[in-house]
Amino acid sequence: MHGLGVLCGLGAGVWLGAAEAPTKLVNTGLSPFAISLCMVAGVFTARWSLPTLVKGTRSVFADLAANRHLIPTAIIAGMLWAVANTLTVFAIRDVGLAIAFPLWNTNSLVGIFWGRVLFGELKGASAKNIAKVLLGTLAIVGAAIMLGFSTIQGGGSHASHALGGILAAAGASLLWGTMYIPYRKAYVSGMNPLSFVTIFTIGELGTVFALVLALDGGTQAAVFHSPEVGHMLFWLFLGGFVWVIGDIFQQFATKYLGIGRGIPLSNTNQLWGLAWGALVFGELAHADSTHRLLVVLGSVVMILGALAVSTAIATEREHGSIKQSLIRECDRYALDYDRVFHAYSGEAEAAGTGRSWWDLVIVAAAVGVFIWLGLKARVPTLTMNYLWVAVLSGLLVLSAAVCGWGLWKKTRFS
């Protein structure tokens, strides 16, 4: 399962990196809360499109019924994501991307800490594997910093709100690193990633909606009244669609690799985000040789880091400590160890298999929303390289096909 987890982690990076691309087409005066709400509404809608075809609602609801006690855990994960995402906007505003990005990218180190303390990850691992994971993660963080700097043009002074911005970025790191505790807990308890994502998106949507109501003008907020919103919703929904596919792969990576290895691999999304920015939107067109060198160095270091983490295959001793975390869950919640073990190993026979007619209705409704928004969308006048749009979109489809095929063949998406 290690290879499948690595594949999913890298696939998550490709998709999560691309999720930013559609949002670049949105040029509006809406607040960070409003942008976050629109994108998360897209995530929620997209959850009921392609993923519903993968595993019908009957199977998802049967899994949720068997794991009712984990529903609060999935909701808190969505709440953490929503607040962290909004904090990043404040961080960029107050200290700029160059300082904010490296800070919140340390979430992988927070994740490794929680993985070790709460789930026994890397406990009993060989010194070589521990070194590979730690150094690989540091390399990915370092590379992300280089790639982040390569996109900075000019700089600027943000000194007046520096402390607030740094706190916001550090807070986002803490929240995004901690968010993986619920992810991992769900999987050592035998929950299916698609069921987890279903509840996760509800937690996300509820939180951003509450944030808009509480902090962005309540029912008078511009997002509910501005006529401009209708023209740009499609692009934010598209970003949400791409994000949710990436998140599903990220969930499977966390399930089959653990937090410590899963987060660094999906954090390679920075490389793909930069690829979209530079190749499609020409963001590095006027970059000097220093910036271009940062891109090359950052990309090479990130690939080496991902390689180090990918090759740190858990040994029997490490599996022994992971086994203890499964036993802990079974003991604490009176779960059937055999069922949990088979679900964790991707061998579960899902209850309520097959798709129903209402699944098709749900998918049709979700696709209908996208088509309706697409008809209202205003095509931006932004210059784009359509050849690279085709190449990178092709890579997206290819990565999804490879990861999807691997998950289907080995686990039937369990």
Place this chain on the structure above:
Amino acid sequence: MVAPVACAPTRTTMTEFEKLRSVLTDSHFLIPLIVFGIGLALLITLH
């Protein structure tokens, strides 16, 4: 991959309410909840 174990968990049955109470007092839930509170407080302060 993790191998199956011969030893069974000590508890065999729990009501859904007991499970829910156990979740809400579990460090796996409490730590994310506390961190969420910290994040929310930070967000309100910065707003």
